[in-house]
Every structure is written in C-alpha cells, then in structure tokens.
Amino acid sequence: MDLRDFIDMCERAGQLKRVKAEVDWNLEISHVSKLVEEKGGPALLFEKVKGYGSPVFTGAFATTQRLGLILGKGTDLSMVQLTKEWMNLAIGELIPAQEKKDGPIFENIVDGEKIDAYMFPSPKFYELDGGRYFGTTVFLVMKDPETDEVNLGTYRMQLLDKKTLGVQILKGKRGDIILQKYRKMGKKMPVCAIIGGDPLLLLAGAAMVARASEYDVVGSLRGSPVEIVRGRRTGLPIPAHAEIVLEGEIDPDILREEGPFGEFIGYYTDELIKPIPKPTLEVKCIYHRNNPILWETSAGRPVTDVHMLLSFTQSAMLWTELARMEIPGIKSVYMPPEAAGRFWTIVSVEQMYPGHAEQVGSAVIATNTASYCCKGVIVVDHDVAADDLPRVWWALGTRFSPARGTQIINRGRATPLDPALEPGTDKLITSRIILNATIPFEWKIKPTEIKLSEAMLDRVTSRWKEYGLE
Ligand SMILES: Cc1cc2nc3c(=O)[nH]c(=O)nc-3n(C[C@H](O)[C@H](O)[C@H](O)COP(=O)(O)O)c2cc1C
Missing domain, CATH: 2.30.110.10 (Electron Transport, Fmn-binding Protein; Chain A)
Structure with missing residues (x-):
C-alpha cells in the first residue's frame, strides 16, 4: 500500500x-x-x-x-x-x-x-x-x-x-x-x-x-x-x-x-x-x-483531518498501553476529535471490583499517550460506548456525583501549544481531572434502568408498516 x-x-x-x-x-x-x-x-x-x-x-x-x-x-x-x-x-x-x-x-x-x-x-x-x-x-x-x-x-x-x-x-x-x-x-x-x-x-x-x-x-x-x-x-x-x-x-x-x-x-x-x-x-x-x-492537512480549528487522525492514533495507542498494563474490563477508549484529539479521554469499563473505575482513570493519565497534555478523563460503565457522546452525557447527568466522582491532579505534562497556559509562562504544567461517571461497584442496590420489552419490540417491529410509519 x-x-x-x-x-x-x-x-x-x-x-x-x-x-x-x-x-x-x-x-x-x-x-x-x-x-x-x-x-x-x-x-x-x-x-x-x-x-x-x-x-x-x-x-x-x-x-x-x-x-x-x-x-x-x-x-x-x-x-x-x-x-x-x-x-x-x-x-x-x-x-x-x-x-x-x-x-x-x-x-x-x-x-x-x-x-x-x-x-x-x-x-x-x-x-x-x-x-x-x-x-x-x-x-x-x-x-x-x-x-x-x-x-x-x-x-x-x-x-x-x-x-x-x-x-x-x-x-x-x-x-x-x-x-x-x-x-x-x-x-x-x-x-x-x-x-x-x-x-x-x-x-x-x-x-x-x-x-x-x-x-x-x-x-x-x-x-x-x-x-x-x-x-x-x-x-x-x-x-x-x-x-x-x-x-x-x-x-x-x-x-x-x-x-x-x-x-x-x-x-x-x-x-x-x-x-x-x-x-x-x-x-x-x-x-x-x-x-x-x-x-x-489543513490544521486550524477542530474538527478536520488532523483531529480525526489524532483522535484515532491517540485512542489506539492509549488502548494499546492500557492493554499492556493488563487492566481487565476495558471495553472502549476514545479521545474525541472535538477536543482536538488529545485533551480529553473517555474510557468504558466493565467493573469487576471496588475501585476499578478509579484504577482506570489513574492508569489513563499514567500512560505515555495521555500523560502528554490530556486534561480530563471520563470513566463510564460498559453499557456506554466511549464514542457514544449522547450516552456519555447521560452517564454524566445521571450516574456521576461530583463530590464522590471527581479527582483533581494538580500537576502534569502540558503541551506548549495549550492555549489554557498563562501567556508567556515557561511552566509547561497542566492540572487534570478524573470524572468517574460509573455506578459504584460496591452498591448493593443499583438504579434499575428502564428497558424496552424484547417481546413487544419484536411485535412492534413486525407491525411497523401497519402503523403507517415508514
Ligand atoms: C499533523 C500533525 C502535525 C504535528 N506537528 C507537530 C509539530 O510540529 N511538532 C511536534 O513536536 N509534534 C507534532 N505533532 C505530534 C508528533 O507527531 C507526535 O508527538 C509524535 O509522537 C512525535 O514523534 P516522536 O515521539 O518520535 O518525537 C504533529 C502531529 C500531527 C498528526
């Protein structure tokens, strides 16, 4: 090729x-x-x-x-x-x-x-x-x-x-x-x-x-x-x-x-x-x-060619690093191109023990890939794909509790291109935030999600045209 x-x-x-x-x-x-x-x-x-x-x-x-x-x-x-x-x-x-x-x-x-x-x-x-x-x-x-x-x-x-x-x-x-x-x-x-x-x-x-x-x-x-x-x-x-x-x-x-x-x-x-x-x-x-x-490429503001490239390579390299760390349960990894492909990370995880979601959040910012300029990590449960942004927002709206789910890390490696750094500074340091938007593993009673009935879904799908709905 x-x-x-x-x-x-x-x-x-x-x-x-x-x-x-x-x-x-x-x-x-x-x-x-x-x-x-x-x-x-x-x-x-x-x-x-x-x-x-x-x-x-x-x-x-x-x-x-x-x-x-x-x-x-x-x-x-x-x-x-x-x-x-x-x-x-x-x-x-x-x-x-x-x-x-x-x-x-x-x-x-x-x-x-x-x-x-x-x-x-x-x-x-x-x-x-x-x-x-x-x-x-x-x-x-x-x-x-x-x-x-x-x-x-x-x-x-x-x-x-x-x-x-x-x-x-x-x-x-x-x-x-x-x-x-x-x-x-x-x-x-x-x-x-x-x-x-x-x-x-x-x-x-x-x-x-x-x-x-x-x-x-x-x-x-x-x-x-x-x-x-x-x-x-x-x-x-x-x-x-x-x-x-x-x-x-x-x-x-x-x-x-x-x-x-x-x-x-x-x-x-x-x-x-x-x-x-x-x-x-x-x-x-x-x-x-x-x-x-x-x-x-045409560079400039997101989202274009270069942001899609960065989102793809950064997500892939980050996922590769997490796989090498042998952390179980990782379902998907995504660095959205809208955040220029490298400043935010979303990880979907199937939790297996208390603290698992926190482990994932900390592991992300310890990787080579995300330790360079990533400012935020959102951890979601495995029923939410990391690149399904409407569902990620739903998790942030419903499962996330700020006091329980937020960790601030005060110092980490920044890119000199970060416009959030104070103008003229020679300190290439950013803070980071980990948002745990999962339902806590250790909860004995968990919120019951509303689900559509499988049997009724079959019936409705088979009658779809009868309803006059194309
Ligand atoms: C289109 C594009 C342009 C880039 N331009 C630069 C750049 O001008 N300087 C830079 O240091 N990194 C730039 N990068 C990021 C580097 O390619 C990336 O950090 C890479 O890991 C550098 O290779 P190295 O780790 O072997 O030094 C760019 C990435 C892309 C996708």
Missing part, C-alpha cells in the same frame, strides 16, 4: 474528489480543504495548482470511512471499532522493514545547485501564518546515535529558503531527545523528511511509539514488511514508494525563525503571534517520484 493505492481506494469508495479547476497555493487550497473537511466531505486531489505541474492531496483522514480504508478494514467500522483493530494488531509481533535496492522514490534525484524546495506547490494556510508549509503531513526519519534505533516523527516544516526548512520539534519528544544527543556529541543530525508511502507510516509517526521503530510497528499493523531503500547520503531508511524525500541534516545549534502557524488546537500559541527560533533542515538532496503528490 502506498499513497497512490490509498487515493485509488478512496476514489472507488466514493471518498475522493478530483479538483480540476486551477487553485492557488496561497490560502485557496487550505480554505477549500477546510470547508470540505468540516462537512465530512471527500478527500481532495487538486490537480492544477497555479504555477505548478504536480498535484496536492488533502483531507486523507477526515472521515472514519477513510481511516477504515487506511487500516484495510473497509468503510463500516466506528472509531472505537477501528482503534480496537489497531490495538489488537499493535500488541502483536513486530515485522521488521524489508530493504530493497531501488524504488520509485529514486525516479528523480535533485542535488547541488538545482535543489529548490519550492519546486513543490506547498500551501500557505492562514493569513497570519509565517509562510508556506511543505510539511504538515510529513514525517522525519532519524537515528538515535547511541542505540542506532530508527525513529519517525511528524513535525511541521516551513519553507525558509530554497535549501532550508524550519522544523518544529517540541521539547521532550523522542525526536528532541535524539537531537539533544547529537548536540552533546557536537554533531549534526542526519535526517530525511518523507511525504507519501504507506499512509499508516504517517499515523505511526504521529503516535508516541517509544519501544521500536515505527517502520516495524507499521509492518505488524499491515501484516507485511514496509519496503525501504537507503538514502544515498545519510543511509537512513526511506519508504521505497514515498512521493517526496528531502534528505539533509539538522544542526542542533543553528536556530532560525519559524512560524507562526494556525495550530490544530484552533489558536496561534506563539506569544504575540511572532516567529520563534526553531531547528532547521538543510536540504542536501531531493528525491521524488514522477508527478509527485504533495500531501497536506
């Missing part, structure tokens, strides 16, 4: 629209994409971008149907059914990537004076943005200099000049920890920025995978190895079927101004909306396929 296969699958499933009218990279692509994504419309392939000969693809993840296609599970599963599929696959054996000598990514090789990162139709998204963004649906490949482990991470990338891109690797991410190792060694970090290949790679790159290379995790999700080739300069593994690769290095000591950018939280968080010094990728070589597809 590569990006082109995925686009074909979307087209066959009625989940793709080709835009043949000429569009401008300057705000127009992002605005069309945003409006279509907010309505849950099709993915878009902009075939004619003003001044360019190659297309831009947007909206890949904006519906559960397309997330289902990426996972190879068809278009009928709900978000929690899809995340459960991921969880079941992710706890299995890793399948290592398979090395090939050649691949379509080497169809075109651009180096030396010909390097020009503006050769692709990178969009400018919002008026207050600091420039054009090559990388919104991109991942960076790097190698840990101490362990040789390969890491993939999705970090936004802004075009600064023909050979330089600003890269926002936030503090404390695995990518940042690796970059700091290169700094201590006084070395530049070799990297490859990748667009395209199997869309699962992008999902894995955006997830906090701590134990292995995302290539091998994707192998286990896909059930077959990712095919990789080696970058000619860095020797780093790159997907043989990627669309575009920028190969180069990041000097940990050279920072240049990057941003601002209309973030996925729906705000600009850079103080006073100004550019901030960030590490930069110096491009030494460009590889691309013929007619390369530049893949982008």
Whole structure:
C-alpha cells in the first residue's frame, strides 16, 4: 500500500474528489480543504495548482470511512471499532522493514545547485501564518546515535529558503531527545523528511511509539514488511514508494525563525503571534517520484483531518498501553476529535471490583499517550460506548456525583501549544481531572434502568408498516 493505492481506494469508495479547476497555493487550497473537511466531505486531489505541474492531496483522514480504508478494514467500522483493530494488531509481533535496492522514490534525484524546495506547490494556510508549509503531513526519519534505533516523527516544516526548512520539534519528544544527543556529541543530525508511502507510516509517526521503530510497528499493523531503500547520503531508511524525500541534516545549534502557524488546537500559541527560533533542515538532496503528490492537512480549528487522525492514533495507542498494563474490563477508549484529539479521554469499563473505575482513570493519565497534555478523563460503565457522546452525557447527568466522582491532579505534562497556559509562562504544567461517571461497584442496590420489552419490540417491529410509519 502506498499513497497512490490509498487515493485509488478512496476514489472507488466514493471518498475522493478530483479538483480540476486551477487553485492557488496561497490560502485557496487550505480554505477549500477546510470547508470540505468540516462537512465530512471527500478527500481532495487538486490537480492544477497555479504555477505548478504536480498535484496536492488533502483531507486523507477526515472521515472514519477513510481511516477504515487506511487500516484495510473497509468503510463500516466506528472509531472505537477501528482503534480496537489497531490495538489488537499493535500488541502483536513486530515485522521488521524489508530493504530493497531501488524504488520509485529514486525516479528523480535533485542535488547541488538545482535543489529548490519550492519546486513543490506547498500551501500557505492562514493569513497570519509565517509562510508556506511543505510539511504538515510529513514525517522525519532519524537515528538515535547511541542505540542506532530508527525513529519517525511528524513535525511541521516551513519553507525558509530554497535549501532550508524550519522544523518544529517540541521539547521532550523522542525526536528532541535524539537531537539533544547529537548536540552533546557536537554533531549534526542526519535526517530525511518523507511525504507519501504507506499512509499508516504517517499515523505511526504521529503516535508516541517509544519501544521500536515505527517502520516495524507499521509492518505488524499491515501484516507485511514496509519496503525501504537507503538514502544515498545519510543511509537512513526511506519508504521505497514515498512521493517526496528531502534528505539533509539538522544542526542542533543553528536556530532560525519559524512560524507562526494556525495550530490544530484552533489558536496561534506563539506569544504575540511572532516567529520563534526553531531547528532547521538543510536540504542536501531531493528525491521524488514522477508527478509527485504533495500531501497536506489543513490544521486550524477542530474538527478536520488532523483531529480525526489524532483522535484515532491517540485512542489506539492509549488502548494499546492500557492493554499492556493488563487492566481487565476495558471495553472502549476514545479521545474525541472535538477536543482536538488529545485533551480529553473517555474510557468504558466493565467493573469487576471496588475501585476499578478509579484504577482506570489513574492508569489513563499514567500512560505515555495521555500523560502528554490530556486534561480530563471520563470513566463510564460498559453499557456506554466511549464514542457514544449522547450516552456519555447521560452517564454524566445521571450516574456521576461530583463530590464522590471527581479527582483533581494538580500537576502534569502540558503541551506548549495549550492555549489554557498563562501567556508567556515557561511552566509547561497542566492540572487534570478524573470524572468517574460509573455506578459504584460496591452498591448493593443499583438504579434499575428502564428497558424496552424484547417481546413487544419484536411485535412492534413486525407491525411497523401497519402503523403507517415508514
Ligand atoms: C499533523 C500533525 C502535525 C504535528 N506537528 C507537530 C509539530 O510540529 N511538532 C511536534 O513536536 N509534534 C507534532 N505533532 C505530534 C508528533 O507527531 C507526535 O508527538 C509524535 O509522537 C512525535 O514523534 P516522536 O515521539 O518520535 O518525537 C504533529 C502531529 C500531527 C498528526
């Protein structure tokens, strides 16, 4: 599976629209994409971008149907059914990537004076943005200099000049920890920025995978190895079927101004909306396929493509971590895209002992996934699916008692992008709340839920047309 296969699958499933009218990279692509994504419309392939000969693809993840296609599970599963599929696959054996000598990514090789990162139709998204963004649906490949482990991470990338891109690797991410190792060694970090290949790679790159290379995790999700080739300069593994690769290095000591950018939280968080010094990728070589597809998300306010992606990967990774903790009774896990896909978590649990629901709430915020910026956990009983928001509200309205069911945790890791942090603060600390909206396990007498009679339901269903109700 590569990006082109995925686009074909979307087209066959009625989940793709080709835009043949000429569009401008300057705000127009992002605005069309945003409006279509907010309505849950099709993915878009902009075939004619003003001044360019190659297309831009947007909206890949904006519906559960397309997330289902990426996972190879068809278009009928709900978000929690899809995340459960991921969880079941992710706890299995890793399948290592398979090395090939050649691949379509080497169809075109651009180096030396010909390097020009503006050769692709990178969009400018919002008026207050600091420039054009090559990388919104991109991942960076790097190698840990101490362990040789390969890491993939999705970090936004802004075009600064023909050979330089600003890269926002936030503090404390695995990518940042690796970059700091290169700094201590006084070395530049070799990297490859990748667009395209199997869309699962992008999902894995955006997830906090701590134990292995995302290539091998994707192998286990896909059930077959990712095919990789080696970058000619860095020797780093790159997907043989990627669309575009920028190969180069990041000097940990050279920072240049990057941003601002209309973030996925729906705000600009850079103080006073100004550019901030960030590490930069110096491009030494460009590889691309013929007619390369530049893949982008539209970021900005929820709910769009990137929020669906985050909701999916965060819920799936969180569920995987909870499964590894061997906590019994977990029925579903959901981080709603409306809360930007990472700030709130809902877990449905079949309680088996007193304190079980509290254990689940505490376990969630102890995971790697939720410990980064999650502000609230709602625990519901197993008769309420975590992604059934009307029923979650019903549980909060009826089973939840604030004094009994609320725990506040005063300090936890925040994202610097959180607009609830005081402006100008350098303390990346958030508080958290756990809301236990379950009926206490130990109660001897429990509220009796109103149920429809099965026998009468059968009768009514069989007479439905007789009532004149279509
Ligand atoms: C579309 C998208 C854009 C992202 N942009 C950034 C970014 O600019 N900087 C960042 O640190 N994390 C960003 N993330 C989150 C990281 O990809 C995520 O935290 C990932 O775990 C980082 O990889 P690492 O843990 O290997 O460092 C983004 C995620 C998505 C889905």
